[in-house]
Amino acid sequence: MQVSNDRGLRFPERRRWLQTWLAACGVGLGCALGGRPLLAQRPTSPEEEDTLRLTTELVLVNVTVMDGQGKYVRGLRVEDFSLLQDGVPQRIEHFSADDAPFCAAVMLDTSDSMRTKLRRACAAAAHFQSLVRTNDAVAIYAFGSDIERLQEFSSSPTVTPRVWRLRARGKTRLYDGLRAVIEALDARPEQRRAILLISDGADTASETRAPAVVRTAAQADVLVYAVDLQNANFPGRTPEQARHAEWLAELAAATGGRYIRSPGGAHLEIRFQEVVEELRAQYTLGFYPPQGYDGQPHTIRVTVRRPRVTWRARTSYT
Numbered sequence: 001m002q003v004s005n006d007r008g009l010r011f012p013e014r015r016r017w018l019q020t021w022l023a024a025c026g027v028g029l030g031c032a033l034g035g036r037p038l039l040a041q042r043p044t045s046p047e048e049e050d051t052l053r054l055t056t057e058l059v060l061v062n063v064t065v066m067d068g069q070g071k072y073v074r075g076l077r078v079e080d081f082s083l084l085q086d087g088v089p090q091r092i093e094h095f096s097a098d099d100a101p102f103c104a105a106v107m108l109d110t111s112d113s114m115r116t117k118l119r120r121a122c123a124a125a126a127h128f129q130s131l132v133r134t135n136d137a138v139a140i141y142a143f144g145s146d147i148e149r150l151q152e153f154s155s156s157p158t159v160t161p162r163v164w165r166l167r168a169r170g171k172t173r174l175y176d177g178l179r180a181v182i183e184a185l186d187a188r189p190e191q192r193r194a195i196l197l198i199s200d201g202a203d204t205a206s207e208t209r210a211p212a213v214v215r216t217a218a219q220a221d222v223l224v225y226a227v228d229l230q231n232a233n234f235p236g237r238t239p240e241q242a243r244h245a246e247w248l249a250e251l252a253a254a255t256g257g258r259y260i261r262s263p264g265g266a267h268l269e270i271r272f273q274e275v276v277e278e279l280r281a282q283y284t285l286g287f288y289p290p291q292g293y294d295g296q297p298h299t300i301r302v303t304v305r306r307p308r309v310t311w312r313a314r315t316s317y318t
Contacts, residue, residue, distance in 0.1 A: 057293050058094060060221055062192055062256060063283045063302050063313040072281035073309055083285055084301040094286025096191065101135035102279040103153065103190040104128075105181045108163075109199035109229075110144040111172040117229050118168045120268060121198040122159075124227075128196065128272040129159045137190070143177030145170030145205065153188070174199060175206035178213045178224075186220040191284050193222050194257065196275060198268075200229035202244035210247060214254055218297070219318045223257040225275050231262055256314040 061083065065073040078095040106125045110118060125140055132138050137153040140163060151160040178195070185193045203210075217224060226248040230241055249259035258278075260271050285302065295318065302313040 057288050058286050059289060059300075059317055060094070060191060061285045061287075061300055061302060061313050062221070062223060063285060063304070063311055064256065064278055064281070065283065065304055065306075065309055065311045068308050072278065073306070074281060076283060076304070076306065078285075080305050081283070081285060082303045082305065083287055084299075084303075085287070085289060086298050087301070088290070090287040090290070092285050092287055094284070096284040099280045100192055100284070101133070101137070101190055102192040102194065103137045103185060103188045104194045104196060104275075104279070105139045105141055105185060107141045107143060107177060107181055107195060107197045107199075108166065109172065109174070109197075109201070110142045110166050110168050110170070111201060111204070112144075112169050113172075113201045114168040114199075114229075117200055118166060121229070122163050122166060124198065124268040124272050125163060125196075126159045127269040128276065130157050131273060131276045132157065137188070139184070141177065141181055142166055143173055144168070145173065147173060147177045147180055149184075171205035172199070172201050172203055173206045174203040175208040175210060175213050177206075179208045179216050182213075182216045182220050182222050185222050192279050192282055193220075194275070194279060195222055195224045196227065196272065197224060197248075198227045198229065199248075202240050214251060215297070215318055217251065217255050218314065218316050221314065221317070222255060223279075223314075224252050224255045225257045225260065226252045227260045227268065227271065228262060253312075254315050256312050258312070 063081070065076060067073050074097070076097065078092055081092060081095075083090050083092055106128060108118070108121050108125060114121070129138055129140075132155050134155055136155055138151075138155075139149060139153045140151040140159060142148045142150055150162045150166075178197070181195055185195070228245055228248055230237065230245060245261070251257075252259040258275075263271050289298070297316055297318045299316050300314060302311065304311045
């Protein structure tokens with residue numbers, strides 16, 4: 001049987017997309033015209049049930065592999081990887097080493113504490129946008145007291161002018177913003193999807209709690225690259241700010257992304273360029289959970305069978 005490459009994610013948007021696709025293909029669904037069915041509903045065949053299972057249960061894991069000099073390792077094969085769920089080896093049913101298109105969302109903190117840093121953050125977002133290719137897609141969000149999508153997903157090399165009109169004010173709804181952006185990315189078809197978060201402070205106003213953000217990211221297989229603009233050596237740094245930095249690092253590690261601390265000047269643009277290169281050098285592994293989809297959290301452990309390399313991948317899914 002041909003293995004499907006469709007994503008197996010669990011959000012309502014993904015299930016609605018799947019139902020629409022199945023309806024278009026006539027898989028066990030009827031179309032109504034003038035109140036009457038155009039095609040009579042029929043029982044789903046075993047072959048169609050297999051297709052539905054393959055589409056909805058495949059779990060994808062994006063893996064970044066680097067050598068001792070910090071360069072991305074290319075040319076690996078499926079036999080170079082092993083994957084465990086809850087400590088039990090799984091068969092890798094899907095493998096991709098292609099330079100595949102990616103989808104990303106840049107999140108700009110516009111809270112009051114960003115007054116002296118916002119312009120630099122906007123310039124980094126513009127630089128990131130300039131690196132996209134025709135099949136890539138980038139959206140830009142602002143979050144402060146409100147959460148706003150400034151730019152729809154686009155492959156344009158230039159950012160919307162709205163980015164340059166941003167002003168720093170208000171509170172920090174970081175968790176609400178992350179959850180909204182993760183859900184938007186979940187509706188995208190690309191296998192490699194990421195958030196580039198630029199912030200300098202802890203959440204101050206969200207209804208969403210921090211653990212819910214981690215769960216949502218685990219469900220959607222979204223890599224989080226967290227850029228922390230706090231000055232770690234600032235004498236007035238509070239314990240809350242220190243805990244926030246630790247949480248950002250944990251979120252990045254759990255999703256297979258990176259925590260980038262206090263990049264100054266041109267270093268921020270360099271880090272964003274590294275993220276683009278990383279997204280294009282990743283490997284995508286896919287497996288079918290032995291228990292099927294049960295909505296419960298499960299651990300993931302990836303190992304690369306090559307000497308003198310390091311790797312990053314998400315550590316769980318729900």
